[in-house]
Amino acid sequence: MTPDIAPLEERYCLRLLAGARVGRVVYTVGALPAVLPTRYRLDGDGSVLLQAAAGSEFLRAVAGALVAFQADEISAADGSGWSVTVLGTAEAGGGGSAADPVAPTPDGQVTIRIHPEWVTGRLLPAALAPQP
Numbered sequence: 352m353t354p355d356i357a358p359l360e361e362r363y364c365l366r367l368l369a370g371a372r373v374g375r376v377v378y379t380v381g382a383l384p385a386v387l388p389t390r391y392r393l394d395g396d397g398s399v400l401l402q403a404a405a406g407s408e409f410l411r412a413v414a415g416a417l418v419a420f421q422a423d424e425i426s427a428a429d430g431s432g433w434s435v436t437v438l439g440t441a442e443a444g445g446g447g448s449a450a451d452p453v454a455p456t457p458d459g460q461v462t463i464r465i466h467p468e469w470v471t472g473r474l475l476p477a478a479l480a481p482q483p
Contacts, residue, residue: 356473356474356475356476358471358472358473359433359435359471359472359473359474361397361470361471363472364435364470364471364472365393365397365467365470367422367424367433367435367472368393368399368422368435368437369393371422371423371424372390372391372392373388373389373390373391373422374388374389374391374399374420374421374422374423375387375388375389375420375421375422376389376401376409376413376418376419376420376441376465377418377419377420377421378409378412378413378416378418378419378441379412379416380408380412385412387409389401389402390402391420391422394464397467397470398439398464398465398466398467399420399437399439399464399465399467400462400463400464400465401462401463401465402460402461402462402463403443403460403461403463404459404460404461405459405460405461410443410461410463413441413443413463414441414442414443414463415440415441415442415443416440416441417438417439417440417441418438418439418440418441418465419436419437419438420436420437420438420439420465421434421435421436421437422434422435423435425475426477429477429478430475430477430478431474431475431476431477431478432474432475433472433473433474433475434472434473434475435470435471435472436470436471436472437465437467437469437470438467438468438469438470439465439466439467439468439469440465440466440468441463441464441465442463442464442465442466443461443462443463444461444462444463444464
């Protein structure tokens with residue numbers, strides 16, 4: 352069980368996210384929850400940017416939808432670390448022209464931008480060693 356820990360300020364959460372590279376997108380498919388690990392980067396406005404294959408089921412599921420994005424860094428040695436969650440609407444974009452901004456890049460990828468509407472995070476203290 353984890354003790355109740357005060358949430359982190361949004362700016363600090365975004366700094367933590369900017370230093371990591373892999374997170375998880377939580378979305379729905381047919382009203383059921385789905386989680387996809389993915390590489391990402393943080394844009395200057397705090398948006399989470401990730402790539403998806405053009406025409407993929409994932410892209411169809413998230414485009415225009417409210418999604419959650421979560422990333423963390425946890426120490427295997429003592430369980431300390433941090434976790435940040437972003438809730439926001441996912442918008443599909445790409446390397447296309449102004450007339451077709453969702454057109455894929457030459458490598459067949461489309462950029463997904465998650466606009467942060469709510470950002471929260473927590474620091475995790477080191478786990479106490481079990482008592483003999």
